[in-house]
Amino acid sequence: MEKVNFVWDSHYRCNFxxxxxxxxxxxxxxDKLNKYPPLTEMIALWDRLYDMYGECHLMVTGGEPMLYPNFIELIEAISKKHTVKVTCQLSGDMFTFARKLNPERVRLDMNFHPLESKLEPFIKKVLYLYKYGFKGGVCYLAYPPNMDKIQYYDDIFKKHGIVMALAAFHGEYGGKHYPDAYTKEEREMMLPYLGDMDRQKYHLEGRKTKGKLCRAGHIYASIKADGTVTRCGPLSNKPIGNIFDPNFKLHDKPxxxxxxxxxxxxxxxxVDEER
Ligand code: SF4
Ligand code: SF4
Structure with a gap:
């Protein structure tokens, strides 16, 4: 069986x-959905998933995961059995993170939020993480009021050897609905930062997916802070179980x-042939 991937919304708290x-x-x-079982229980939970599915890949997001209690200790334990990716905004203690965790088992997605983050300390932390063997670029959201600074930030990150990628904004701004409202010029400017063609089609063009055969729920699932499991983010109102339920299991097919x-x-x- 292919490696099982989980996204875990660790909790819904953030200092930004x-x-x-x-x-x-x-x-x-x-915040009412947040659940903070003791560290030993959380480790036992991921041990149980290891016994069921072998080594999984866990993508931790939030809120800000670094604010989750005993987060570094938890990831240290989980990453002995599973590989982990943490999406965070680097306002936490990334120095301890860098020193205690194994970059062979833990990866980072580093989001730069220009309205909340200070650039210099952010870059300092990225470079410190690189020094300890962590890899990964910085992600910047193409939020309409932040569009004019894309080139500016990209130039600075590049000077430090940091690769910046863009994520398209999905939502309302200035009475317009994005990503549909991006102009032709904005789309052209964003394309090199968006990566592969599939990402462009689904991110920027909102390609229809209903009815397509999908492995979400089978070898991939999304876990909310209260343990609710759904196939994926867009189906977050259709739970398929709860991770804290000892009888939880994934679908047995796409x-x-x-x-x-x-x-x-x-x-x-x-599923590839159905795309
Ligand atoms: S986008 Fe990320 S960093 Fe910003 S408030 Fe939300 S969780 Fe926090
Ligand atoms: S991940 Fe979810 S929304 Fe996306 S195609 Fe699969 S089932 Fe549909």
Missing amino acids: RCPYCWFDKTWDEM MPCEAETCPCDEYKWI
Whole structure:
């Protein structure tokens, strides 16, 4: 069986307040979903998943994962059995993170949020992480008011040997709906930063996915902070179980997509011949 991948929304707390955040205006409500079992229970949970599926790949997001209690200790334990990717904004103690975790087992997605982050300390942390063997580029959201600074930040990151990628904004801004509202010029400017053609089709053009056979739910699943498991982000209102339930298991085969579009990178779970 192919390696199983999980995305885990560790918790819905963050020390930043980015206006484009999924959780903007719902932080208090989302906070009620947060669940903080003792460290030993969390380690046992990931041991159970190891016994069921072997070595999995865990992608940790949030909120800001670095604010999750005992986060570094937890990832240190989990990464002995599974590979891990942490998406974070580097405001936490990345120095301890760099020293304690194994870059062969733990990867980083580093998001730069220009309205909240300070550039210099951010770069300092990225370079420190590189020194300890961590790899990975920096991601910048093409949020309409931040578009004019893309080149500026890219130039600075490049000078330090840091690769910057863009993510397209999906949401409302200035009475317009994005990504549809990006102009032709903006799209052309963004293309080199968006990567492969599939990413462009699903990210920027909102390609329809309903009915396509997809392995989300079979070898990939999304775990919410309260343990609810869904096939993927776009189907977050259709739970397939709860990770804290000892009887939880994934679907035993790919299933048709039930969402209209797939705006995150999860489109990659669509079964190849059905794309
Ligand atoms: S850093 Fe991430 S989780 Fe925190 S407010 Fe910004 S977008 Fe949201
Ligand atoms: S295509 Fe996207 S939205 Fe549809 S099931 Fe797969 S991951 Fe979910």
